[in-house]
Amino acid sequence: MNENSRTMTTVSIGQRTIMMSDQGPLNPLPMLGAPPESPYKITGELPREILEGSAYGYPRNLYPYQLQDGYGRTRSARSLQTVVLENGRLRAVFLPGLGGRLWELTDKGTGKNLLYTPTSIQFANLALRNAWFAGGIEWNIGTRGHSPTTCSPLHASILTNAQGQDVLRMWEFERLREVVFQIDAWLPPDSPVLYVAIRVRNPNDTEVPMYWWTNAAVPENPASRVIAPAGSAFATSYTGDVSRVDPTNDGGADCTWPVNNARARDFFFDISTEKQPWILQADGDGDGLAMLSSQALRGRKLFVWGQGRGGRRWQEWLSPEGGAYAEIQAGLAQTQFQHLVMPGGAEWTWVEAYGNARVDPRIAHAADWSAAVDHCGRRVQALQDGGSVEAAHQAASGWADHEPQRRVGTGSGWGAVESIRRRRGRIPWPEQSGTPFETETISEDERPWLDLLEGKGFGGADTFVNGTDWEVLLEQCPHDAPALLHRAFIKHARGELDDARVLYLASLELAETAQAHRGVALADLSQGRTGEGLAQYATACSLEPESSALLAEGLTAFLGADDAQGALGLLRQTGHPATRQGRIGFLEAAALAGVGKTEEAAALLKAGLEVADLREGENPILDLWQQVCPNEEVPARYQFSMA
Incomplete structure (x- = not known):
């Protein structure tokens, strides 16, 4: 060298x-x-x-x-x-x-x-x-x-500092x-x-x-x-x-x-x-x-x-x-x-x-x-x-405040939406020269919220926001089901469950959606109305039977309420494909065990369940195995115990 x-x-x-x-x-x-x-x-x-x-x-x-x-366990060649x-x-x-x-x-x-x-x-x-x-x-x-x-x-960007070094x-x-x-x-x-x-x-x-x-x-x-x-x-x-x-x-x-x-x-x-x-x-x-x-x-x-x-x-x-x-x-x-x-x-x-x-x-x-x-x-x-x-x-x-000279990567558009929101509301926001959040970074995820800021109305969004000023803007659409729904989300996130529930129900009077029923279900379960909450989950899943995220959450709620029979009914109701894999497969096995069908549950486990999003610190598959196969050694693939 x-x-x-x-x-x-x-x-x-x-x-x-x-x-x-x-x-x-x-x-x-x-x-x-x-x-x-x-x-x-x-x-x-x-x-x-x-x-x-x-x-x-x-x-x-x-x-x-x-x-x-939304990930799985299959890997393929990708360029990063x-x-x-x-x-x-x-x-x-x-x-x-x-x-x-x-x-x-x-x-x-x-x-x-x-x-x-x-x-x-x-x-x-x-x-x-x-x-x-x-x-x-x-x-x-x-x-x-x-x-x-x-x-x-x-x-991500490259800038050149006062010493002539690239950063x-x-x-x-x-x-x-x-x-x-x-x-x-x-x-x-x-x-x-x-x-x-x-x-x-x-x-x-x-x-x-x-x-x-x-x-x-x-x-x-x-x-x-x-x-x-x-x-x-x-x-x-x-x-x-x-x-x-x-x-x-x-x-x-x-x-x-x-x-x-x-x-x-x-x-x-x-x-x-x-x-x-x-x-x-x-x-x-x-x-x-x-x-x-x-x-x-x-x-x-x-x-x-x-x-x-x-x-x-x-x-x-x-x-x-x-x-x-x-x-x-x-x-x-x-x-x-x-x-x-x-x-x-x-x-x-x-x-x-x-x-x-x-x-x-x-x-x-x-x-x-x-x-x-x-x-x-x-x-x-x-x-x-x-x-x-x-x-x-x-x-x-x-x-730290020097402007980046050459952009090499783009993050989310939320910073740009936030800077627009705060400037219009005269809410404090940091100097942006060093960390510019440009309007061009706003994607379809953030676009509905920019439209709301600009007074173009609100037709709904698949993303979420938080803050009282967003609530004020949404309140300007009083007869709009999506606006009522997102107001409910904001209230729910703050822990104002009674107010959130009222808004969920108001949105349902205008349009029946799985999201609103799911919100009512969460509020009911949090406040001890177990039967009502489970019924709301069942309705939500019937409206979007293809949603594995909603089904997994609903099944978990039924099992958490010791209603394994209801969980199996929810599976039948949605007509979910019997892939017998992933989290849905595990929840099905748990429900079968809960109604005493231990042989069927054991068969699912022995066939080899792979829950891609198994949570660190949890080991529910091992627990279920020990319940339905009490005299058999737990396979190595189900050994995730951290303690």
Whole structure:
């Protein structure tokens, strides 16, 4: 390598073909139920900030988002856009179309990818909106869980900063908290680290609960250890408890070696606020990803799937072609159970840096944890000390509002609709020069709402909005069934069930729709009117018998009310094809078991059910197997237990 090539930085836009499952269509039903990540019940001798933060900020639901659950388990070759930043030391590959994921980070000196990057992308039900995939580094914002934007395209552009360096900027309007976030990634010439500057802006005049965690997947193998500058950690094991542990001696095991964990675990390292926060993974040669940052990104975590049958099954489920990984993570709070108070009008910024610390494995892997931490801390400082990170932070703040010069990817049109809405209503909105939300990005998904803003009436929409000013606009269409329906959705999302129910029924007087009956069903069930709620679900499913999303929700409601006979009746009513696969097949088996037809239920399970969107932490197929096949070993394909 000559000196010129070593000091050059290039940014290139390209395509990569990868085996990938199809995301499928959005679920048409608004997300009015409780979010998948409920508040964690934390008790015990824990710091007050963890206890208080864990009781604050959890949303009632994830409205106005929609589920991304239309995927399956069949993968085919697909072309994905890539943005590649490269200098003489590192090569970073981003996927703007999939949440801006940093997919690869290669140390050119060793030829090693510092991240776990699977050979295919298989979606699974781990995110707040369901769809998620393993690998790389992802950016999580809003509330506990994998971000609503993790499987959606971000706006992406290239800009040139004051130093003449090209910067990849990605940004989006996050609809749950109604904030704007941006991610600036750059790789200075000859730099041993990739820099990523994050900015989150709250344009609202009120506080919002804020959450951010950056999650990095790293290879898991017997030669790899994870190290952070802490002598203890707050650990969970998917059983509902949190406790302070010594991660090097937790139940007799040194759990800083991911392969030593028998079950799925989270370790939130208790790092002093006086220290520069970092975490790294070191393989048998001492190579591996080092994650360091400015002080604002306080938390550091190790996540492992564990070596039990359930953990191994999840690894196979997420990476069908093989490969095991752990995650090292960094967040604004000390744990992922907490939200922080972000004041109205606030702007939060920080810088993250990623590289290979190249530690001495003899020291980093030794039994003396203090010596390992001290050595790795010196290597991190050599890689990038706190002063250099802060200098990068200051530099990034200087160009944060610079206009992007070359667009390379387009996110949603919701930011554009929001900017128009707020300008017309004289509602605060951040300066858009650095993160432009252009009218041209508005798609058919958002178009009905733009028409409503522009006074063109409202003919209905397959997407959803939230906010009192939207209600005011919809109230101007008092005899319009779609307007009444969407007013009901907004009331329902706020928890105003009585008012929502009145609006649902008013819309039904004008037009009978499955969505309105489903809304009444949810309200009735929430308020203890079980029989009425189930009858409303039956009516909804009869109006849209082809909707598998509605049928699955209805069957789940019947089974939750211990009405297995009603569930079987619902299946017969809809004439749903007896595919005996997927979630519908599982719910059919559960209903059969519920009416005592255990042999028929067992036959469905033994034929091999595959529920593509099986939720992380749930294992209903195993439970059903043990019920209908009590004397038979549970097949490995049904072993998803996290505990």
